[in-house]
Amino acid sequence: MKHLFACLLLACSTSLFAAPLKVVASFSILADISERVGGERVAVHALVGPDGDAHAWQSRPSDARLVMDADVVIANGLGFDTWLERLAASAGSRRVVLASEGVKPLDQHDDHDHHGDDHGPLDPHAWQNVANVRIYARNIATALIAADAAGESYYRERLAGYDAELAALDADIRQRFAALPEEARKVVTSHDAFAYFGAAYGVRFLSAAGVGNRSEVSAAAMARLIRQLRKEQVPVVFIENVNDPRLIERIGAEGGARVGGTLYSDALSGPDGPAASYVAMMRHNADTILAGIQP
Amino acid sequence: MSAPDAFALACDNLTLGYDRHPAVHHLDCRFPRGALVAVVGPNGAGKSTLLKAIAGELEPIEGGYRLGVPRERVAYLPQRGELDLSFPVSVFDMVAMGLWRQIGAFGRLHPAQAELVRATLARVGLSGQEQRPIGTLSGGQLQRARFARLMLQDADLLLLDEPFNAIDSRTTEDLAAIMQEWHAEGRSIVAVLHDFDLVRRVFPHCLLLAREQLGFGPTAEVLTPELLARARTLAESFDEHAPVCHRHAEAAQ
Amino acid sequence: MIELFVSPFTDFEFMRRALAGCLALALGATPVGVFLLLRRMSLMGDAMSHAILPGAALGYLAFGLSLGAMTVGGIVAGLVVVLAAGLVARSSILKEDASLAAFYLMSLAAGVLIVSLRGKNLDLLHVLFGSVLSLDDGSLLLIAAITSATLLALALLYRPLVLECFDPSFLRSIGRWSPVAHYGFLTLVVLNLVSGFHALGTLMAVGIMILPAAAARLWVKNLPAMLVCAVGLAFASGLVGLLGSFHLDVPAGPAIVLTAGLAHILSILFAPGGAFGARLYRRTHLEA
Numbered sequence: 001m002k003h004l005f006a007c008l009l010l011a012c013s014t015s016l017f018a019a020p021l022k023v024v025a026s027f028s029i030l031a032d033i034s035e036r037v038g039g040e041r042v043a044v045h046a047l048v049g050p051d052g053d054a055h056a057w058q059s060r061p062s063d064a065r066l067v068m069d070a071d072v073v074i075a076n077g078l079g080f081d082t083w084l085e086r087l088a089a090s091a092g093s094r095r096v097v098l099a100s101e102g103v104k105p106l107d108q109h110d111d112h113d114h115h116g117d118d119h120g121p122l123d124p125h126a127w128q129n130v131a132n133v134r135i136y137a138r139n140i141a142t143a144l145i146a147a148d149a150a151g152e153s154y155y156r157e158r159l160a161g162y163d164a165e166l167a168a169l170d171a172d173i174r175q176r177f178a179a180l181p182e183e184a185r186k187v188v189t190s191h192d193a194f195a196y197f198g199a200a201y202g203v204r205f206l207s208a209a210g211v212g213n214r215s216e217v218s219a220a221a222m223a224r225l226i227r228q229l230r231k232e233q234v235p236v237v238f239i240e241n242v243n244d245p246r247l248i249e250r251i252g253a254e255g256g257a258r259v260g261g262t263l264y265s266d267a268l269s270g271p272d273g274p275a276a277s278y279v280a281m282m283r284h285n286a287d288t289i290l291a292g293i294q295p
Numbered sequence: 296m297s298a299p300d301a302f303a304l305a306c307d308n309l310t311l312g313y314d315r316h317p318a319v320h321h322l323d324c325r326f327p328r329g330a331l332v333a334v335v336g337p338n339g340a341g342k343s344t345l346l347k348a349i350a351g352e353l354e355p356i357e358g359g360y361r362l363g364v365p366r367e368r369v370a371y372l373p374q375r376g377e378l379d380l381s382f383p384v385s386v387f388d389m390v391a392m393g394l395w396r397q398i399g400a401f402g403r404l405h406p407a408q409a410e411l412v413r414a415t416l417a418r419v420g421l422s423g424q425e426q427r428p429i430g431t432l433s434g435g436q437l438q439r440a441r442f443a444r445l446m447l448q449d450a451d452l453l454l455l456d457e458p459f460n461a462i463d464s465r466t467t468e469d470l471a472a473i474m475q476e477w478h479a480e481g482r483s484i485v486a487v488l489h490d491f492d493l494v495r496r497v498f499p500h501c502l503l504l505a506r507e508q509l510g511f512g513p514t515a516e517v518l519t520p521e522l523l524a525r526a527r528t529l530a531e532s533f534d535e536h537a538p539v540c541h542r543h544a545e546a547a548q
Numbered sequence: 549m550i551e552l553f554v555s556p557f558t559d560f561e562f563m564r565r566a567l568a569g570c571l572a573l574a575l576g577a578t579p580v581g582v583f584l585l586l587r588r589m590s591l592m593g594d595a596m597s598h599a600i601l602p603g604a605a606l607g608y609l610a611f612g613l614s615l616g617a618m619t620v621g622g623i624v625a626g627l628v629v630v631l632a633a634g635l636v637a638r639s640s641i642l643k644e645d646a647s648l649a650a651f652y653l654m655s656l657a658a659g660v661l662i663v664s665l666r667g668k669n670l671d672l673l674h675v676l677f678g679s680v681l682s683l684d685d686g687s688l689l690l691i692a693a694i695t696s697a698t699l700l701a702l703a704l705l706y707r708p709l710v711l712e713c714f715d716p717s718f719l720r721s722i723g724r725w726s727p728v729a730h731y732g733f734l735t736l737v738v739l740n741l742v743s744g745f746h747a748l749g750t751l752m753a754v755g756i757m758i759l760p761a762a763a764a765r766l767w768v769k770n771l772p773a774m775l776v777c778a779v780g781l782a783f784a785s786g787l788v789g790l791l792g793s794f795h796l797d798v799p800a801g802p803a804i805v806l807t808a809g810l811a812h813i814l815s816i817l818f819a820p821g822g823a824f825g826a827r828l829y830r831r832t833h834l835e836a
Contacts, residue, residue: 217679218793218794218797218799218800218803219562219566219793220796220797220798222560222562223559223794226560246678246679246683246687247679249684250681250683254561
């Protein structure tokens with residue numbers, strides 16, 4: 001009888017927490033990290049979904065509703081998604097968690113194409129360095145615990161597991177790039193989003209400076225980049241998943257560089273794609289870059 | 296020699312209008328071949344509407360009309376409304392379009408045809424104006440050019456809507472003389488006019504229209520004081536409370 | 549000298565392609581623009597850039613981010629809007645401008661709705677619109693083909709089109725060319741605009757269509773000369789704009805359009821048809 005009663009109590013207590021914590025993240029990468037850390041105790045929604053472009057996001061009324069109903073709102077910070085902070089403020093001052101708190105930021109590259117949305121002086125793409133994402137995950141875990149104290153042990157356990165996975169990934173990427181000679185480690189991308197990756201893993205990303213994906217391009221900038229490609233014998237150029245590929249293909253064709261696969265900079269791919277989770281994305285990017293450098 | 300009952304145009308209970316109000320009611324008349332007919336009447340009498348219908352731009356709401364000549368042999372000169380004078384086209388090019396039936400949409404103008412255009416321009420008194428843009432012509436000159444184009448169409452039935460509106464008297468006289476030449480060439484002409492003096496001088500036949508046919512026949516018999524007085528009493532605007540018209544049914548009984 | 553004018557083109561293929569693209573656009577779109585101008589439809593280009601959205605959206609829904617599918621979709625949507633507008637203008641009391649405005653707005657709204665149904669925030673039109681510096685083989689082929697078709701159609705339709713512009717009632721009275729000229733012309737406009745958007749972006753496509761035509765209008769008084777003048781101005785703007793973009797490091801599309809704009813301003817100031825034309829070209833008058 002006592003055992004039955006204890007079981008019932010246990011069943012009741014778990015069912016009391018059956019309703020998951022509502023988490024809203026600004027974009028797919030943060031959403032994925034939140035899901036890994038939060039597990040079953042959270043229901044995560046990304047405002048900018050896979051293959052979406054958070055730079056040009058226009059908020060909709062449904063976004064405001066989601067933010068209002070959410071228990072935890074997660075933004076990247078570093079000027080990437082100030083629109084979410086504004087939205088949260090206007091939707092009733094839910095405190096927004098900045099995932100990048102504590103990350104050592106890089107300065108914004110001078111010629112970065114802002115897509116009409118000013119990031120400000122800092123480069124926001126901190127997640128391109130896996131080590132930074134370990135900090136992200138810690139910050140997100142702290143926020144989840146603050147909103148859901150009862151799940152603390154659960155979150156800590158999941159964080160530990162994820163952190164180990166990230167640490168292994170970080171070391172792996174580091175080691176694979178270190179195995180290559182320095183002059184080989186240079187590539188061109190059309191979007192200036194890989195500064196953190198380059199700094200962390202020792203790859204020189206020649207940004208197609210002034211040749212961003214959406215702004216109007218000057219012939220001088222294109223000529224400059226092509227000359228540089230020819231001079232430095234850069235082997236490969238990459239297209240990203242939110243860009244019009246024609247420009248970068250032309251640059252590659254004339255600069256004597258191959259067009260490599262697709263890199264994922266600001267968003268995950270769809271669930272069937274090669275970058276369906278953050279870890280998959282980083283692995284894919286690393287594989288693709290390496291394959292491009294030495295096929 | 297045409298058959299004795301050859302006609303250029305016959306109207307059978309022709310009724311034209313807009314939105315149930317008739318502009319022209321129950322018109323029944325026959326224009327013989329080679330007639331030179333003036334259509335007169337007060338403003339709002341339906342004269343322009345009649346010509347529009349014969350030219351094929353308006354559908355009758357009751358009755359109909361029959362053409363005594365093939366449709367391609369009918370030429371229509373509307374009032375000047377739709378012409379865009381700011382368009383960069385020369386007098387020569389505009390007038391040469393009258394030869395459309397011969398050269399079509401793509402044909403080039405043969406030297407003989409170009410000469411014909413020039414000769415026609417000379418006949419209407421526009422020699423030397425060939426290369427001027429049409430926007431620089433005066434009202435009278437523009438009307439001469441339109442007449443020249445009409446002539447080049449070489450039609451058997453010509454419909455002219457107020458051809459001498461706001462035109463200087465010299466041009467009017469010159470163009471009226473040309474109309475008489477056409478008449479002499481055996482063409483049928485129907486012209487809407489306001490100048491009774493001109494009508495009496497130049498047009499042997501006349502149709503007095505005041506929504507309905509008040510008179511049709513030799514000009515002297517139509518332009519009488521009694522008929523003209525009747526025409527003048529015609530209401531100009533549509534009457535919202537007018538009863539349904541049964542006139543034709545009554546006449547047939 | 550050579551360094552300034554020739555070597556950018558000899559050194560870089562993208563510059564050669566851009567120049568070829570400008571030439572094609574000048575030959576195809578600019579004459580169409582002259583007629584648009586004369587028919588008082590100059591603002592149509594901007595309207596069309598919005599009207600094609602539902603077609604591009606449907607192409608995207610069906611085939612994903614395929615430029616081919618979206619361009620074809622855009623052409624179909626553009627044709628539907630333009631032909632429907634023309635039909636309504638001819639058969640109702642609405643004039644062409646009102647009719648077109650009505651349809652392009654409906655089309656744009658439909659397009660926004662369709663895009664939002666998918667849920668993804670993809671700035672479709674930005675993906676669809678190209679840039680003069682990134683002309684790949686497919687794009688070059690597209691504008692070359694449209695240009696050839698346009699030149700052929702204009703040569704064939706020249707007379708009916710001119711008549712349709714300045715004396716439509718006469719054209720109606722001599723046959724059934726009126727709808728052919730009208731709809732044929734509208735089709736040419738859509739084809740040139742959409743292929744222009746695809747290859748070169750909206751700014752350049754519309755800019756090169758209208759600005760040289762507006763400038764040429766101020767200089768010459770007869771239509772054939774106006775067409776030649778406009779095409780020449782268009783190509784010159786392309787050339788000068790590209791060189792400016794190369795040597796002064798300014799974006800290419802805007803540079804080309806601003807060059808055409810500069811030509812227009814100069815025309816307003818100095819041409820016989822311009823603001824000061826009467827004063828500048830005063831000559832003693834003749835006897836008769």
